[in-house]
Each structure stands twice: as C-alpha cells, then as structure tokens.
Amino acid sequence: MSDQIKHECGIALIRLLKPLSYYHEKYGTWKYGLNKLYLLMEKQHNRGQDGAGICCVKSNxxxxxPYISRFRSVEQNPIKDIFDKVNKPLKKAKRHDIDINDPEWAQKNFPxxxxxxxxxxxxxxFGKNSIDFTHPVMRQNNWKSRNLVLAGNFNLTNTDELFDVLVGLGQHPKAYTDTVTALEKVGHFLDEENQLLFRRYKNEGYSNDEISPLIEKNLDIPTILERASKDWDGGYAMAGLIGHGDAFVVRDPWGIRPAHYYYDDEIVVVASERPVIQTVMDVGVGDVKELGPGEGLIVKNNGAISKEMIRVPHKRKSCSFERIYFSRGSDKDIYKERKELGHLIAPIVLEAVDYDYVNTVFSFIPNTAETAFYGMVEGIKNHLVDWKIEQIQQKNGSLTNAEIKRILSFEPRVEKIAIKDVKLRTFIADDASRDDLVAHVYDVTYGIIRNDQDTLVIIDDxxxxxxxxxxxxxxxxxxxxxxKIIVVSSAPQIRYPDCYGIDMARLDKFIAFNxxxxxxxDHGKESIIQDVYRKCKEQENLPKEEMVNYVREIYKPFTPEQVSAKIAELLTPEDCKAEVEIVYQTIxxxxxxxxxxxxxxxxxxxxPTPGGNRVVNGSFINFVEGKDERAY
Structure with missing residues (x-):
C-alpha cells in the first residue's frame, strides 16, 4: 500500500508442557520457550511497532x-529493547562465573x-505511545488465581457502555479505554469465580491453605470469559494468563480479528498469523489451526488443552482488508487470494487500455501489491491466449512459420517501474521538508516507457x-x-471507517469519501450532506442496536465509475502532463x-456489529462539525 496505515496488534502465547530440563536436554537450552516467543514476535513485527511487551508466569x-515478570517498551525498536532487558541478568550472572545454562538455577533465579x-x-x-497503555496489562492480587495478565488485538466500539457497567459494579476504572474496561471486566468475573469456589470449599470444611490449590484446579475459565465478554461489541483476539498458570485465548463471535494455534506434547503456541507459527515451529499448514469465531482455547495449569465455545458465533465476518494488505503474504490462502484479486481485475484493466498490448506497460507499486500483480498479469496472458488463437484461425492455415512464431511469442510488456527506497525515513520535523522527502520514497526505472506513446498501468493493493x-x-x-497513467487498486473503494482495530477511523481521510x-x-446536491447529518444527529442518543448507517446516502447518487473518475481528478498533481485514470476492484x-x-x-x-453503525454516523457528524477526533 502506498499510504501508510497503521493496523491491528499482534499476540504471541507460549505454553511449555514439559519441565525446563526437558528442553535443555533435547534442544540444548532451557530458553527454548523464550526463544520461540522472540521469534513469534519478530515474525509479526509488521503488526505493530509502536510498542511491545512480554510477560512470564512461573509455577511451583x-x-x-516473584512468579510474574513483565517488561514493556515504547522505544524505537521495542522488541530488541525488551529482550535486551530480559537477558541482562544472565549476562551479569555469567560474569560471576554462574552456570546460566543450568535449568534448575534458571528456574529459581532468572525471572x-x-x-x-x-x-x-x-x-x-489510544494512549499514544504511553507505556501505561502498552500490553500486556496486569491486575494483581496476593491470591495467585486472582492475578490476571491480558494482551489483545482488539478494539471495542462500546467502551462508554462498558465503563458505565464497571462503575455500576462499584469499581473506579483508572482510564477510559477499551483495554482497561476489558481487563477489569474479565478481572471482575475472575474475582467472582474465586469467591464462589472459596465459599463452596469453605462450606465443605477445607482449610484456607487447602482451598487455594482447589480453586486453581477447578477455576472455570470458559464461564469467566462468557460472562465478561457477553456485552463486548467489536473485534478481538484476546489472550490472558492467570497467576497460577492457566492461560486462554478468545476470539470475537464474528471472527473479525485473527487467531491461530498449534500444539503437540511439548508446547502450545498461539499467534495472530498462521505462517508465523509454521515458520517458528517448522510445521505444515495443516498442523496450524484457526480459532473459530466465538471460540476460546483454554490451557490449564496441569497442561490440559480444550477448545470451548465462549460466545454464540455469528455469520463469519473476518476482515477481508486485513487479508488484502496487512497479513503476511506467505500464508498459503492469503497468497492465493491476493493473486486472485489481481486475476479478477485483469478484464477491467484490459478494457481501460482498450486491449492495446503494444503500447501498454504493466507494473506494480512495491511491495505488497506484487502478488496481485502476478495475478493480473496471469489474467492478461490468459486473454492474450484467446487473441493468439483468433489470430491463427483468421489466417486459416496460410501463416508462415515466422508469422506463427511472432504470434505465439507475443507477450504483454511487464516491467518493474517503481522501486521503494526502504532506507529512506521521513525523520525531518517540519511539514514542508517532510513532503519533499515523501516525494522521493520511490525511485523509477528510466528508459522503459516510450515518451507520449505508452500507457503505464501500475497496480496497488x-x-x-x-x-x-x-x-x-x-x-x-x-x-x-x-x-497515460492508470492506477489499479486490487481492493474496492474504501468508503467507510473501521472501528475494529485498523487505524482508519475518520471519513475525511478517505479519498473516496472526499x-x-x-x-x-458539482451536481448541486449539497442538501444530501445536511440531510445525512440531520439523520445521524437524530439517532445520536439511540441504542446502538437501533442505529442505521445513513452515510451510505452520500454515495447513492453516483456509480462507482463516477466516484473513481472524481478520485482521479482529485489525485492528479497540478503539473502532471499524463492523463490519470483510477481503476478499482468490484465488491x-x-x-x-x-x-x-x-x-x-x-x-x-x-x-458486523451494531457499534459499527454508531461509529460511522459519529464519524460523519465529526466531519460536518469539523471535529478532529475519533468517533469511538
């Protein structure tokens, strides 16, 4: 994508099912789990570079x-910063001639x-790059089974409602964010479950020191998650640790945010992306499972693993935009999907160039559009095969060998035109200088395009x-x-804001909306803007379940082609000599x-959720009223 859009976070969970000594013997290091965590995070660094954090829970x-240790960082390279801090005690111990490779020493002395x-x-x-809002977040208690560590890839649209619920329970949340409300909501029902079990075992005559292990063994994690998440509106893949050693991952009932897992008799691994687990664990695509909508993966302290239904699943609405751009293209299915997007748009592109193969050069904007480009070229070549057959049939056997060779060898002109300068960083502070720097993020290949004769088709995702x-x-x-320059988007026009984790919350930032x-x-229909504004304001105080997305009426008078033509007009630089056309994918x-x-x-x-309609209407109200803020 040529635009810089931030997006949803990444999670990584590791549960070792054997003693540290086992990994030391088999793999040569007790750091097997810690090393795997590092790899999972590095392989997912595309999912968030503003901050990172890790937490470790020890048993026995x-x-x-101390049995819970955590490091978080908002430094420029947060993963490196965290693991440098983690390993610092080992370096210090090594200088004192301590055998840091001894798993027994590590278990007792290394956090x-x-x-x-x-x-x-x-x-x-939310919270910018403040360390206070960097995950994992914690809720601490002297009872091990009441300690909660939470990290997630999520945005909840109804934080205000959840906040009020917490206040109604008698709590005093420390911040007005979905992270805090989610943590406190799960924590509240974790406390209730602990208290329920304590009373039960107390009534059965157990002593206090006998009760704690019983609570830890019989804590009902699925029920806690079901009660905590019943009124969450949004997309989420949330992972948690409990102080005595239970762990869980839960996914929203629409499957908006992704979560994948793998386990064998040695380890349980959870990550946001499937190919990351494949690479880190060296396993096949069929070995990595997807956590379904509304499902929870529960790992008990004794190593028992179960998959439970936490919320009744709705119709699957996994984020297609994530697959078009954000997810790693090394995933088998995502690679095929991106390629198919390019293949399917090829007929639209050929129509745009009037099937002029001779005077058209096809290329792509690096780096994420490359796979769609392969698909587009494949689709163009398929059409060219039909053209070749037609050329040969028209001559009815009268072609010479040279003419047949010329027809069969004819191929579309495919070139790498744009080259991204990955080393260039927009570090200059003032806006004017930054704009000049942005103009040089890409280099181009000169001498390929024939002046004022060739059409250049360049695809972006x-x-x-x-x-x-x-x-x-x-x-x-x-x-x-x-x-002429034709810019092809392998995705349709982006018209509406996201509220489930991708940083696209303001309507006035979308070129299609503008x-x-x-x-x-242009058409004297400004009254529609005021009509939509009035309708949005009228339902501003309605329950989110009763709201309607009235922003659709902004687009209703025009065809996608009209909007695309206007986008081309708005994006054409003033001094651009070439004609510019924008071609979009269809829904x-x-x-x-x-x-x-x-x-x-x-x-x-x-x-997919009622909160989405509230967000889009709120975003439109903000646009009309000139408010520079999010609608959720």
Whole structure:
C-alpha cells in the first residue's frame, strides 16, 4: 500500500508442557520457550511497532518469590529493547562465573525462566505511545488465581457502555479505554469465580491453605470469559494468563480479528498469523489451526488443552482488508487470494487500455501489491491466449512459420517501474521538508516507457487516502513521460471507517469519501450532506442496536465509475502532463477472491456489529462539525 496505515496488534502465547530440563536436554537450552516467543514476535513485527511487551508466569515457586515478570517498551525498536532487558541478568550472572545454562538455577533465579509466556506488539490507537497503555496489562492480587495478565488485538466500539457497567459494579476504572474496561471486566468475573469456589470449599470444611490449590484446579475459565465478554461489541483476539498458570485465548463471535494455534506434547503456541507459527515451529499448514469465531482455547495449569465455545458465533465476518494488505503474504490462502484479486481485475484493466498490448506497460507499486500483480498479469496472458488463437484461425492455415512464431511469442510488456527506497525515513520535523522527502520514497526505472506513446498501468493493493499517490508516485511516474497513467487498486473503494482495530477511523481521510462530497457539490446536491447529518444527529442518543448507517446516502447518487473518475481528478498533481485514470476492484470480485472472509464494511458499510453503525454516523457528524477526533 502506498499510504501508510497503521493496523491491528499482534499476540504471541507460549505454553511449555514439559519441565525446563526437558528442553535443555533435547534442544540444548532451557530458553527454548523464550526463544520461540522472540521469534513469534519478530515474525509479526509488521503488526505493530509502536510498542511491545512480554510477560512470564512461573509455577511451583515457594511463597515470597516473584512468579510474574513483565517488561514493556515504547522505544524505537521495542522488541530488541525488551529482550535486551530480559537477558541482562544472565549476562551479569555469567560474569560471576554462574552456570546460566543450568535449568534448575534458571528456574529459581532468572525471572523469565518459566513455562508460560505472553507477548504483544502494539500500535497506538489510544494512549499514544504511553507505556501505561502498552500490553500486556496486569491486575494483581496476593491470591495467585486472582492475578490476571491480558494482551489483545482488539478494539471495542462500546467502551462508554462498558465503563458505565464497571462503575455500576462499584469499581473506579483508572482510564477510559477499551483495554482497561476489558481487563477489569474479565478481572471482575475472575474475582467472582474465586469467591464462589472459596465459599463452596469453605462450606465443605477445607482449610484456607487447602482451598487455594482447589480453586486453581477447578477455576472455570470458559464461564469467566462468557460472562465478561457477553456485552463486548467489536473485534478481538484476546489472550490472558492467570497467576497460577492457566492461560486462554478468545476470539470475537464474528471472527473479525485473527487467531491461530498449534500444539503437540511439548508446547502450545498461539499467534495472530498462521505462517508465523509454521515458520517458528517448522510445521505444515495443516498442523496450524484457526480459532473459530466465538471460540476460546483454554490451557490449564496441569497442561490440559480444550477448545470451548465462549460466545454464540455469528455469520463469519473476518476482515477481508486485513487479508488484502496487512497479513503476511506467505500464508498459503492469503497468497492465493491476493493473486486472485489481481486475476479478477485483469478484464477491467484490459478494457481501460482498450486491449492495446503494444503500447501498454504493466507494473506494480512495491511491495505488497506484487502478488496481485502476478495475478493480473496471469489474467492478461490468459486473454492474450484467446487473441493468439483468433489470430491463427483468421489466417486459416496460410501463416508462415515466422508469422506463427511472432504470434505465439507475443507477450504483454511487464516491467518493474517503481522501486521503494526502504532506507529512506521521513525523520525531518517540519511539514514542508517532510513532503519533499515523501516525494522521493520511490525511485523509477528510466528508459522503459516510450515518451507520449505508452500507457503505464501500475497496480496497488488499495488506495485509502491517496496522499502518497498525489505527492509522490504520480509525480515520479510522470517523469517517465507516459501518455497515460492508470492506477489499479486490487481492493474496492474504501468508503467507510473501521472501528475494529485498523487505524482508519475518520471519513475525511478517505479519498473516496472526499470524491463523493465533491460530486455532490458539482451536481448541486449539497442538501444530501445536511440531510445525512440531520439523520445521524437524530439517532445520536439511540441504542446502538437501533442505529442505521445513513452515510451510505452520500454515495447513492453516483456509480462507482463516477466516484473513481472524481478520485482521479482529485489525485492528479497540478503539473502532471499524463492523463490519470483510477481503476478499482468490484465488491463482487472481492467476495469471489476471499469467499471465507466476508468482512467488507470498509467498502460496503455493512458493519458486523451494531457499534459499527454508531461509529460511522459519529464519524460523519465529526466531519460536518469539523471535529478532529475519533468517533469511538
């Protein structure tokens, strides 16, 4: 994607099922679990670079010894910073001639020599880069089974409602965020479950020191999660550790946010992305399972593993935009889907260039659009096969060998035109200088395009804001002097804000929305803007379940092609000599390419949860009223 969009976080959970000495003997180090956690986090660093954190829970320690250890960082390279801090005591011990490779010594003396780990990668939606809002977050207590550690990839749309519920329970939450409300909600029902079991065993005549192990053994994690999450509205994949050693991961009932897991007789691994587990654990694609919508994976302190239904699953609405861009393209299914998106848009592209193969060059914007580009070229070549057959049939056997060879060898002109300068960083502070720097993020290959003769087709995976296109890419491509530039988006027009974890919360940041507003003005239909505003305001205080997405009416008077044409007009730099056209994917093709992931609210406004309609209406109200803030 040419636009820089932040997105949902990443989670990594490790549960070792054997003693540390087992891994020391088999793999040569008791740090087996800690090393795997590091790899899981590094392989998912694309999911959040604003901050990171890890937590370790130890079992079987005597009272008086710390059994929960946590490090968090918001430094420039947070993963490195964390693991440097984690390993610092080992380096110090080694200088004192202590055998740091001894698992027994590590278990007693090293804070992160445990069997249960939770890691998190964060991008800042709320709390900016404050360490206070960096996961994992903790709720501490002297009873081991009341300690809760939580980390997640989530955004809840009804934080205000959840906050009020906590206040109604008599709590005094320390912050007005979905992280705090989720932590306190789970913590409240964890406390209730502890208290219920304590009374039960007390009535049965057990002593206090006998009761604690019984509570730890029989804590009903699925019930706690069911009660805590029953009124959560949003997308989430949430992982938690409890102080005595239980662990869980729970996914939202719409399957919006991803979660995958693998386990054998040695280890349980959970991560946001499937290929990360495949790579780190060296296992096949079939060995890694997806946690289903509404499901929870529970790992008890004794190593028992179960998958439980926490919330009744709704129709699966896994985020298709995540698969188009954010997820790692090394996943088998995601790779195929991205390629199919390119394949399906090929007929639209060929129509745009009027099937002129001779005077058209096909390319892509690196790096995430490359897979869609392969699919697009494949689709173009398929059409070219039909053309070749037609050429040969028309001559009815009269072709010479040279003519047949010329027809069969004819291929579309495929070139690498744009080259991203990955070393270039926009570190300059003032806006004017930064804009100039952004204009040089991409280099181009000169001498490929014939001046004022060739059409250049360049595919991107999506066009959100269009800022980099206008300020950088189109200006650079125009230096090649093409007759026309066609920018192809393998995703449909992004028209509506997200509220489930991706940093796309404001309508006025979307080029498609701005184009629709300008079209309304061009056609003398400004009254629609006020009508939509009035309707949004009228339902502002309604329960979210009764709200309707009225922002759709902004787009209703115009075809997608009209909106695309206006987008091209808005994004064409003033001094651009080439004609610019924007071609978007269709909704129908999106669903063909991603048949199992139907979360398309960015493109259609069909939000999977009631809170989505409240957010989109609130975002429109903010736009009209000129408020520079989120709607959730």
């Amino acid at each position: 320690l005597d009272p008086g010894n 992160f020599a445990g069997s249960l780990y939770l890691g998190h990668l964060r991008y800042g939606t 999506s066009i959100v804001r269009g800022t980099t296109l206008k300020q950088s890419i189109l200006k650079i491509l125009d230096r090649l002097h093409p007759k 184009a629709a507003i300008e079209l309304l003005k 129908e093709n999106l669903h063909k390419a991603c048949p199992n992931d139907l979360g398309d609210w960015y493109f259609t406004g069909n939000y």
